[in-house]
Amino acid sequence: MKQVLLLNADYLPLDIIDIEKAYIHLSNDKAVIVYEYDEPLKGVNNDWPYPSVIRLRQYAKVNKQTKIYEPYNRRNVYRRDEGSCQYCGNDITYPKMTIDHVNPRALGGKTNWTNIVTCCRKCNAKKDCVPLDETGMTLRNQPVIPFSEATIQRGLLERLKTKTLNNENTIHEKWKDFFVWMK
Numbered sequence: 001m002k003q004v005l006l007l008n009a010d011y012l013p014l015d016i017i018d019i020e021k022a023y024i025h026l027s028n029d030k031a032v033i034v035y036e037y038d039e040p041l042k043g044v045n046n047d048w049p050y051p052s053v054i055r056l057r058q059y060a061k062v063n064k065q066t067k068i069y070e071p072y073n074r075r076n077v078y079r080r081d082e083g084s085c086q087y088c089g090n091d092i093t094y095p096k097m098t099i100d101h102v103n104p105r106a107l108g109g110k111t112n113w114t115n116i117v118t119c120c121r122k123c124n125a126k127k128d129c130v131p132l133d134e135t136g137m138t139l140r141n142q143p144v145i146p147f148s149e150a151t152i153q154r155g156l157l158e159r160l161k162t163k164t165l166n167n168e169n170t171i172h173e174k175w176k177d178f179f180v181w182m183k
């Protein structure tokens with residue numbers, strides 16, 4: 001059974017659904033067809049359009065199940081912190097960036113989104129292995145796990161690759177328009 005790519009109202013991929021679910025959205029007037037497969041859906045009396053991509057009319061808030069977070073890595077920490085030292089606020093170039101464990105590693109601080117911030121060399125040396133509240137330094141932003149719409153797409157692509165479809169050739173050509181990195 002061919003699958004249907006469900007887009008949010010802003011054209012970002014939201015889910016991969018089966019044809020029955022797609023037709024529920026369409027018949028309730030909740031969604032519109034963006035692209036169809038070449039072959040129609042054979043009905044008893046007549047053929048029906050076989051949607052390949054449908055789009056919600058109203059923007060659906062991304063719920064917890066579909067929320068996918070940015071993977072933790074140095075580059076993404078830099079992006080989250082907009083390239084500025086989270087202590088002094090100075091802009092730093094990526095090669096000059098250091099990462100700081102807010103709660104020092106020596107004291108059991110983890111290397112993860114909520115304990116790592118972008119830091120300039122000067123502040124990093126100043127902070128050393130001292131707990132933050134003993135340094136007199138303050139954080140400009142509380143480190144959080146970032147979430148972006150692009151990662152919804154990436155997460156969906158992973159699902160496409162691992163579960164739903166094993167090879168890129170079986171994805172309807174038109175889907176690629178909505179998964180920008182596939183080009």
Ligand SMILES: [Zn+2]
Nearest residue numbers: 085088120123
């Ligand atoms: Zn600094």
